[in-house]
Amino acid sequence: MFHKPADQGGKDPAATFKTALGVKMFIGYALVYAAFIGINVVSPLSMETEVFMGLNLAVAYGFGLIILALVMAVIYNQTCNNKEAELAGSPETKAE
Amino acid sequence: MEVMPVVLFAAFVGMVLGLSFYFAGQAKSAAGYYAAGGTVHWFVNGIAFAGDYLSAASFLGICGMIATAGYDGFLYSIGYLAGWIVALFVVAEPMKRLGKYTFTDALDAKFNSKGIQLAAALSTIIVSLFYLIPQMVGAGVLITPLLGLPHYVGVIIVGIVVITIVASAGMTSTTYVQFLKGGLLIIFSTMLVIATLNRGFTTTPDQGGKVPFYKYATLTACVNDGAITPDDTAWQFAGVREEGGNSLVKLVNSGKTSWWQKEVKADSSQILLHETQYMVQKADGSTIVNGNPGSPENALRPVGNLESIRGKSGVEALSGPVGPFEFLAAIGHPDTRVKGWKPIKFSEDTDSVTVFVSELTAGNRILRPGLKFKVEGSWLQKLDFISLMLALFLGTASLPHILIRYYTVPSPAAARKSTIVAIAAIGAFYILTLFMGLGAMTSGTINLLDNNMSAPLLAKSFGVFLFSAISAIAFATVLGTVSGLIVAASGAVAHDLMDRYLGLNLTEHRKVRAGKISAVVIGIISIVLGILFKGMNVSFLVGWAFSVAASANLPSIIMLLFWKRTTASGIIASIIVGVTSAMTMILLSPSMFKLYGLNPSSAPFPMDNPGIFSIPISFAALIIVSLMTQPKQEQMPEAVTA
Numbered sequence: 053m054f055h056k057p058a059d060q061g062g063k064d065p066a067a068t069f070k071t072a073l074g075v076k077m078f079i080g081y082a083l084v085y086a087a088f089i090g091i092n093v094v095s096p097l098s099m100e101t102e103v104f105m106g107l108n109l110a111v112a113y114g115f116g117l118i119i120l121a122l123v124m125a126v127i128y129n130q131t132c133n134n135k136e137a138e139l140a141g142s143p144e145t146k147a148e
Numbered sequence: 149m150e151v152m153p154v155v156l157f158a159a160f161v162g163m164v165l166g167l168s169f170y171f172a173g174q175a176k177s178a179a180g181y182y183a184a185g186g187t188v189h190w191f192v193n194g195i196a197f198a199g200d201y202l203s204a205a206s207f208l209g210i211c212g213m214i215a216t217a218g219y220d221g222f223l224y225s226i227g228y229l230a231g232w233i234v235a236l237f238v239v240a241e242p243m244k245r246l247g248k249y250t251f252t253d254a255l256d257a258k259f260n261s262k263g264i265q266l267a268a269a270l271s272t273i274i275v276s277l278f279y280l281i282p283q284m285v286g287a288g289v290l291i292t293p294l295l296g297l298p299h300y301v302g303v304i305i306v307g308i309v310v311i312t313i314v315a316s317a318g319m320t321s322t323t324y325v326q327f328l329k330g331g332l333l334i335i336f337s338t339m340l341v342i343a344t345l346n347r348g349f350t351t352t353p354d355q356g357g358k359v360p361f362y363k364y365a366t367l368t369a370c371v372n373d374g375a376i377t378p379d380d381t382a383w384q385f386a387g388v389r390e391e392g393g394n395s396l397v398k399l400v401n402s403g404k405t406s407w408w409q410k411e412v413k414a415d416s417s418q419i420l421l422h423e424t425q426y427m428v429q430k431a432d433g434s435t436i437v438n439g440n441p442g443s444p445e446n447a448l449r450p451v452g453n454l455e456s457i458r459g460k461s462g463v464e465a466l467s468g469p470v471g472p473f474e475f476l477a478a479i480g481h482p483d484t485r486v487k488g489w490k491p492i493k494f495s496e497d498t499d500s501v502t503v504f505v506s507e508l509t510a511g512n513r514i515l516r517p518g519l520k521f522k523v524e525g526s527w528l529q530k531l532d533f534i535s536l537m538l539a540l541f542l543g544t545a546s547l548p549h550i551l552i553r554y555y556t557v558p559s560p561a562a563a564r565k566s567t568i569v570a571i572a573a574i575g576a577f578y579i580l581t582l583f584m585g586l587g588a589m590t591s592g593t594i595n596l597l598d599n600n601m602s603a604p605l606l607a608k609s610f611g612v613f614l615f616s617a618i619s620a621i622a623f624a625t626v627l628g629t630v631s632g633l634i635v636a637a638s639g640a641v642a643h644d645l646m647d648r649y650l651g652l653n654l655t656e657h658r659k660v661r662a663g664k665i666s667a668v669v670i671g672i673i674s675i676v677l678g679i680l681f682k683g684m685n686v687s688f689l690v691g692w693a694f695s696v697a698a699s700a701n702l703p704s705i706i707m708l709l710f711w712k713r714t715t716a717s718g719i720i721a722s723i724i725v726g727v728t729s730a731m732t733m734i735l736l737s738p739s740m741f742k743l744y745g746l747n748p749s750s751a752p753f754p755m756d757n758p759g760i761f762s763i764p765i766s767f768a769a770l771i772i773v774s775l776m777t778q779p780k781q782e783q784m785p786e787a788v789t790a
Contacts, residue, residue, distance in 0.1 A: 064245070064560060071709075074237035081233045082541075088226070089537050093530045096523045099219075099516040106477025110219050110516045111582070114226045118575040121233050125568045128237065132564060 065139040070132050077124055084120065088113050153294045153616035160620045161309055164325045164627060171317035171324070178659040181318035182249035182639050183555040188323055190562040194569020196323045197553055199330030201228075201544075201570070202577055203279075203629035204286025204600075207333065207622055209690065210578075211606075212599035214585020215452065216488065218514035220521050221585055224691070225578035227537050231544025231694075232574065234702075236567040239545040241560040242709050249555060250636070251548045252644040255704055261716035262649055267723040269644035271700040272548040274727055276637040276670075277677065278693040279547065280630060284678020287626045289600045293608075294619045296444075300679045306623070307675035310630045314638065314667040318660070322631040323556060329628040332621050334573055337580045340603070340618060343610045344587035345475055348467035349457050353592040355609035361592065362449055364506065367408065367421040369397075376410065378421060391492045396503055397421055404439045409505040424503050425449060425489075425596065431498040448504070450605065451489045452594040455508055459483035472583065476515065479586055484511030486589060489596060504596050514589075532755040536691055539759030543694025546701035549629075549636035630674065638666035691757060692734050699726035699762035703770050711774075718774030726766030733758030 064070075091098060091109070099110035107115075179185050188196070206228065213221030247254035252268035284303050291302025313321050352361040367378045375385040376397050386405065387398040395410035399421070408421035425448050428436040435442035438449075457465040458481045470478065478484060485508045492503045513519065521536070522529035544550060554563045588594055588602035593609050595601050604622055608615035642662035647654045654662060703726060704719045734740060738748035739756045 064241075067241070067245075070241060074241075075710075078233060078237040081230070081237075085230050085537075085541060089534055092223075092517045092523050093534060096517050100480075100512045105473040106480075107473060108480050108512070108515055111222075111476055111480070114219075114222055114582075115579060117226055118229050118578060121229055122568075122571050122575050124233070125236055125571045129564060129568050132561075136561065 064136075066132065066135045069135050069139075073128065073131060077128055081121065081124060085117060088117060152612050153619050156616045156620040157294060157623055160624055161627075164321075164328070164624070165309065165312060167324050167328075168313045168316040168321035171320040176660065177656050178249065178643070178663075180320060181660045181663050182635070182643060183552070184319040184323050186556060186558055188556040190557055190566040191569055192323070192327050193553060193557050193562070193566035195330045195573055196326040196556075197330075197550070197566060197570035198334070198573035198577065199326030199328070199625075199628040200553060200632040201550060201574060201629075202330060202333055202625060203690065204283045204289075204622070204626045206577070206581070207337075207603060207625050208286050208289060208600040209282065210581045211585045211588060211603035212601070213520070214582060215588040215594050215602035216599045217520035218486075218509075218586075218589070219516055220519050222582045223517060223521065223537065224540065225581050227540025228544065229571070229575050229578050230541050232567065232571045234542060234545040235550070236564065236571065238709070239551070239705060240554060240563045240567045243551055243705075244554045244557070244560045244563040247551075247555055249552070249643050250639045251551045251701065252640065252648075254551070255708060255719060256648075258708065259716035259719070261720070263720040264716055264723075265644050265649040267720045268701075268704075269640040269649065271723045271727055272640035272644070273637050273670075274731070275546075275548055275693060275697045275700060276633045276640070277673065278696050279549070279690065280633050280637075280670075280674040281677045281681050282690050282693070283626050283630045283633070284674050285681050286600060287623070287630075288678060288682055289598055290604070290619060290622050290626070293601060293604065294623070299682050303675055303678035306626050306630060307671050307678070310627055310634060311668050311671035313627065313631050314634045314671070315664040318663060318667075319552075319556060319635050322628075322635050323553075325624075325631055326628040329621065329624040330573060333625060334577050334580075336614075336617050336621050337577060337584065337603075340607050340610070340614060341472075341580050341583040341587070343614065344583060344591070344606065345472060346469045347591075347610075348470045349454060349465065349478060349590065350467075351454050351456060351461045351465045353453050353590065353609075355592060356611070358609070359450070359592065361453075364423040366423070369410075369419040369421050371419065376419065376421070389494065391494050391503075394492055394505055396424075396492065396505075406439055407501075407503045409503075422506060424505050425451075426501065426503040428496075429500040429502075448596045450593050451487070451504075451506075451596060452589045453487050453592050454479075454590050455485040455487050457481075457484050475583065475586070478511075479590065480511045480515035482510055482512045484514075485509070486511060486514050488589075489594075491596070514586075528754055531760060532757050535695075535755060535757035535760035538763065539691065539695040539698050539757055542698040542702050542759070542763060546697040546705065547694075548640070548697075548701070549632040552636050552639065553632070634667050634670050634674070637670045638663045641666035641670070695734065695757055695759040695762065696727060696730045698759055699730035699766050701726070703763065703766040707767070707770050707774075711771075713774055713778060714770065715774045715777045715779065717777040718770040718772075721773035722766045722770035725769035726762060729765050730758045730762040733762060 101109045103109050103112045210221050210224050243254050246257040255268050256264045287306035288299035288302040291297050354361045369376050369378045383399045383401050386400045389396050397408045397410050407424050407426045409424050411420045437446050440446045487506050489504045489506050494501055517523045521533040523533055557563050584603045588606040591609050593605040604619045607618035646652050646662050700723050703722045707714045733753045736753040737756045738751040741751040742748045
């Protein structure tokens with residue numbers, strides 16, 4: 053007998069959309085993160101370059117990665133909320 | 149022992165124990181004990197995520213590493229936070245949909261395989277133990293300055309308190325302890341950063357007048373008949389030795405021996421001798437610190453200061469309050485000089501000698517990578533750095549104690565929202581770590597023997613209250629994270645192994661009791677490990693836990709979600725190969741060889757971070773074994789989701 057999960061919230065019609073969106077946003081962030089590692093390894097001295105309000109590239113990029121994560125998270129959540137609301141009112145979902 | 153830290157610490161411990169006993173009545177069912185009944189509000193869960201995740205490694209280890217290695221310590225903050233993107237975009241909702249109490253539930257939802265139950269449970273236990281070690285080490289680090297007790301006492305106290313928290317109300321009490329701790333940590337860290345910025349810069353930090361700035365002496369000397377003779381005749385030459393590229397000169401003054409660092413000026417060939425700090429460990433166990441017997445009153449002086457700020461020193465370098473950008477810009481300026489210290493160890497007759505020599509580093513060097521991670525070194529050193537950053541990125545979404553928090557909320561949407569709250573709280577905290585670490589680096593508050601205490605000692609420079617509050621919260625940090633880890637590990641033992649793998653079909657009551665007994669046993673094991681690993685930088689150890697977690701768990705999670713041909717055998721192979729390859733590489737790494745007392749350069753695996761090899765190997769194992777064990781079409785199972 054299978055072990056049933058805790059979530060009993062019913063089928064999620066937006067699951068496919070959210071998975072696809074999540075993968076795309078993950079790849080986008082991973083590329084920005086990979087570029088950060090790449091600069092550190094290939095050209096660490098360029099991290100000293102002053103870019104913003106006296107901050108060098110290393111600090112500005114680091115802060116940028118943290119802030120970007122939050123911004124992308126909020127966008128992802130809002131997009132998912134919109135899709136969930138849209139599909140919750142769709143005829144197929146109502147038929148279920 | 150000061151009274152206020154003890155009072156605040158006791159008050160916090162009393163509060164969390166009170167909460168645990170209050171919630172004990174709600175943890176009578178397995179769902180209540182292992183997943184807080186799945187009824188936690190997403191905002192509470194998000195802050196509890198922060199409380200769970202912001203461990204001793206984040207607070208003590210990262211701040212300590214930034215205080216001594218500058219920007220390289222902040223790379224941990226960046227990597228840890230980036231990992232939450234993987235958790236949010238890829239793992240959060242599917243984990244919630246598939247699982248019940250443990251990470252194993254989710255992996256096994258499609259297959260109901262005994263092999264997965266065993267492998268995933270063992271992986272959970274191993275990763276949790278790896279992660280527990282640095283937390284318990286951090287507990288020991290905190291106890292000495294806070295309560296004046298030895299390291300092992302701190303480890304035992306934390307162990308007992310955590311066992312009580314977990315054994316009384318499981319995930320419910322753990323959630324609220326983590327919520328409180330996460331909130332307090334962010335609030336008080338913000339206060340500490342504001343105080344640091346408000347104090348501004350000086351090249352002669354005196355901790356608000358509490359600890360006079362110590363000006364280290366420099367002697368001029370010349371060479372006479374092979375002896376280095378100081379111009380000041382009060383000092384007599386007693387020997388010289390070359391250690392690790394440094395020339396150390398032994399001088400005697402009024403019968404007292406001291407060590408000096410020799411420098412030959414490039415322009416004039418003038419010999420300068422710079423005062424050091426040193427500690428001698430005698431064969432009989434006694435210690436000599438800076439020439440006198442070691443005692444609480446005669447300990448190594450705290451260090452770390454700016455020698456010049458934008459080329460200025462003394463009175464003209466006093467800045468007054470500075471803004472956050474100005475703070476970072478001033479430290480990172482090419483004409484700023486930071487005075488750091490490094491240990492040089494050697495034996496002299498039967499004595500073990502550690503001499504701490506100072507070195508000046510330009511500000512632009514402090515605020516870019518390279519002081520710890522050799523990004524300008526060999527390709528192997530660069531690969532080691534990439535491997536660490538990869539493990540940090542992929543490790544978060546593989547940590548069992550983080551994954552089980554998705555089962556405490558009522559829906560996948562709540563899981564998603566709580567992850568966003570976690571990213572906001574954790575991201576804000578990680579930005580603060582840079583200011584706290586650099587604040588400690590420039591305020592004369594670094595303990596030469598243990599940089600893990602940099603943040604609490606920075607707080608101490610602002611007065612006993614902030615120190616007491618920060619130390620009590622740091623202790624709470626350990627409590628919150630260790631509680632989560634013990635819940636995860638005890639769930640693996642009682643739910644995954646006993647109930648499901650062994651098929652004991654425990655009743656609700658027995659399942660809860662099994663979880664509590666497991667929590668006690670795992671707590672005792674963590675106490676022993678915390679004592680054995682005393683002295684290692686806690687953030688460094690967590691890096692290893694991330695490598696093991698990312699290698700053991702992430703390939704299975706990803707492939708289960710995105711590759712339909714994944715089989716139970718493939719998942720089992722991936723977990724086993726991931727754990728064993730990562731652990732083998734760590735055990736054969738240079739850092740472990742150093743711990744064994746062997747020559748690090750003779751380590752068979754030449755890197756400290758195995759992720760870049762062990763993660764792909766684990767993926768490959770899953771793919772190969774899955775392709776070899778494809779079921780016939782009619783046997784294809786479907787995942788059980790609601």
